[in-house]
Amino acid sequence: MTSPAGRPTSPLGRARLAAAAAFATQGMVFISLTTRLPDFSDRWHLSEIELSGLLLMMVLLAGVGSVIAERLARERDSAVLLRAGLAVIAGAVPVMALAPAGGVFVAGMAAYGTALGVVDASTNMQAVALEHRYGRPILPSFHGAWTFGGLVGSAITLATAHLPLGASAGLAVVPLVALAGPFLRRVGDPVASGPRVEVPWRPIVLVGIAMVLFYMVDTAAFTWGPTYLDRVFPTPSSLVALATFPYLLASGGMRLAGDSAVARYGPVRVLQVGALVACTGLAVVVFAPAWPVAVLGFLVTGAGVAVIAPLSFSAAARIAGGADDLDPHLRHARVDAVIARFNQFNYVGALIGAVLTGLVGSGDLRFGFAVPMLLVLGILPLARSFAPAEPI
Structure with missing residues (x-):
C-alpha cells in the first residue's frame, strides 16, 4: 500500500523534505558566516570599504553562479546542480575559516560566492517544481526552512x-x-529540445523589483547588522550576532503565518503593511540610542519583510507558467529557466544592501542603514503587481 502523494513517506514528500533541508543548509551556513564577519574583518584588518569590496566580489560571483545554473538547467536536472553547489560550499567554508593568508581567504570567499548563486537558483527551481506538483502554494514553507x-x-x-x-x-x-x-528529478527532455515560448517579462520584472528591495533590506541586516552593533555601540563581542537572531526569529514567525495572512487579506495589503513596518523597524535601527534598541529595530524589520521573497517567486512562477492548457513539461521547463534568471534580482538587491550600505556608512553605519530605510517604501506601489493572485 502506497502513501498519498505529498506525505513524507512518498517520493514527492521525500523530495520536499530534501529541498527544505537544502534551504535550511543554505541559511545556516550563510548566517553562520555573516555573523562572524566582524571576526573575519578583525583577523584580516579590513575597513568598511575593503569589506564592501569583498562583499561586492561575492555578490557578483553569486550572480555568475546563478547564470551558470540557468544555462545548465536547460540540459541538467536542478538536482544535479544543487548537489554540485553544496559540494563546492562544503569545500569553500574550511578554506575561509582556516586560511593562512589573506589571498587564500579571498579565494575561498570567491568559491563560496559562486556556489551560493548555484544553490540559490537550484533550490528555488526545486521549490517551484514541487509547488506545481502539489498544486498549492508551498514556497513560504521553503523560505521558512531557510529562516530556520x-x-x-x-x-x-x-x-x-x-x-x-x-x-x-x-x-x-x-x-x-x-x-x-x-x-526532485525532472521527467522528460531537456529544456533546449522544447519549442521556444515567449515569457511575459514586463510583469515579472515588476515583481522582481520588489524582490530587489527585499534583498536590499535582508542583506543589509545580515552582512552589516553584527558590524553595526560592534562598531556603533559598546556591544559585548559575544552578542553582536543578536542583530541577526531576532530578525530571523520575527521573519520565521511571519512566514509561518504568511499563507493564512495572504489568503485573508491578499498579497497587496500584506506587502504594503509589511513595507511600512520594515521602514519603521529600520528607523529604530538608525536612530537607536543603545544597542538593545537597535536589536528591537532589527526584529521589527524582519517581521515587515518576511513574506516578500516567497510571494515574489510564486508570482514569477505563476506568470511564467502561462495558461492552464500549456503542456506540463513545457511549463516546468520554462519556469525552471525563468526562476534561474529571476534569481538575479536577488543579487541586485544584495549589491544595494551589502555594498551601498557599507559605502554610504563607511564613516557611520547609521547613514548606511538609512538607505534601505528609505528605499523599502518602494514596495508600496509595486505591491499592486502581485494581484490578482491566480492559482498556479
Missing part, C-alpha cells in the same frame, strides 16, 4: 563566539550531508 537554518546558524555563532574562528570550518559537514538528499 539561519536561526540555527545565528545560535551557533552566539554559542561559539568564544571559540577560535577556525572552529567554523566544521560547518562544512552540513552541506555534505544535505547533498545526499532525494531531490
Whole structure:
C-alpha cells in the first residue's frame, strides 16, 4: 500500500523534505558566516570599504553562479546542480575559516560566492517544481526552512563566539550531508529540445523589483547588522550576532503565518503593511540610542519583510507558467529557466544592501542603514503587481 502523494513517506514528500533541508543548509551556513564577519574583518584588518569590496566580489560571483545554473538547467536536472553547489560550499567554508593568508581567504570567499548563486537558483527551481506538483502554494514553507537554518546558524555563532574562528570550518559537514538528499528529478527532455515560448517579462520584472528591495533590506541586516552593533555601540563581542537572531526569529514567525495572512487579506495589503513596518523597524535601527534598541529595530524589520521573497517567486512562477492548457513539461521547463534568471534580482538587491550600505556608512553605519530605510517604501506601489493572485 502506497502513501498519498505529498506525505513524507512518498517520493514527492521525500523530495520536499530534501529541498527544505537544502534551504535550511543554505541559511545556516550563510548566517553562520555573516555573523562572524566582524571576526573575519578583525583577523584580516579590513575597513568598511575593503569589506564592501569583498562583499561586492561575492555578490557578483553569486550572480555568475546563478547564470551558470540557468544555462545548465536547460540540459541538467536542478538536482544535479544543487548537489554540485553544496559540494563546492562544503569545500569553500574550511578554506575561509582556516586560511593562512589573506589571498587564500579571498579565494575561498570567491568559491563560496559562486556556489551560493548555484544553490540559490537550484533550490528555488526545486521549490517551484514541487509547488506545481502539489498544486498549492508551498514556497513560504521553503523560505521558512531557510529562516530556520539561519536561526540555527545565528545560535551557533552566539554559542561559539568564544571559540577560535577556525572552529567554523566544521560547518562544512552540513552541506555534505544535505547533498545526499532525494531531490526532485525532472521527467522528460531537456529544456533546449522544447519549442521556444515567449515569457511575459514586463510583469515579472515588476515583481522582481520588489524582490530587489527585499534583498536590499535582508542583506543589509545580515552582512552589516553584527558590524553595526560592534562598531556603533559598546556591544559585548559575544552578542553582536543578536542583530541577526531576532530578525530571523520575527521573519520565521511571519512566514509561518504568511499563507493564512495572504489568503485573508491578499498579497497587496500584506506587502504594503509589511513595507511600512520594515521602514519603521529600520528607523529604530538608525536612530537607536543603545544597542538593545537597535536589536528591537532589527526584529521589527524582519517581521515587515518576511513574506516578500516567497510571494515574489510564486508570482514569477505563476506568470511564467502561462495558461492552464500549456503542456506540463513545457511549463516546468520554462519556469525552471525563468526562476534561474529571476534569481538575479536577488543579487541586485544584495549589491544595494551589502555594498551601498557599507559605502554610504563607511564613516557611520547609521547613514548606511538609512538607505534601505528609505528605499523599502518602494514596495508600496509595486505591491499592486502581485494581484490578482491566480492559482498556479
